[in-house]
Amino acid sequence: MNEERKKVLQALKTSKGQIEGIIKMIEDERYCIDISNQLMAAQALLKKANLLILRQHLSHCVKEAIIHDKGDEKLDEVMKLLSKFID
Template sequence: MNEERKKALTSLKTAKGQIDGIIKMLEDERYCVDISNQIIASQALLKKANMLILKQHMHHCVKDAIMENDANRKIDEIIVILEKVIQK
């Protein structure tokens, strides 16, 4: 597993723990703003993990495709991902 994937995995595991905590906060009827802040923190971790995965993809999969003169499919994959991110 390369470094980007390790970092992404760490972020996802942390987000998982935060989400479990958020569920507990809701069950305990904690203050809404505190819950919202934790949701925002979890979203940031998910975005970070996604960026790390895309970075790894660009540096390895897309780079390899370019070297093999087969970049169009990989570029199209990235465009689809960017469209999803931008539409939010």
């Protein structure tokens, strides 16, 4: 496993812990703003993990596809994914 994937895995494990903590906060009827702050922190970690995965995809999969004249297919994939962020 490369360093990028290790970072993704760590971010996901951390966000998993945060989500478990958020569930406990809700069960304990903690203050809504505190829960919301924790939700935003978990979302930020998931966003970071996603960006790391996308960076790796561009650096490896898309780059390799372009070298082998199959770049259009990979670029279409990336554009389809990016359209989800824009919508």
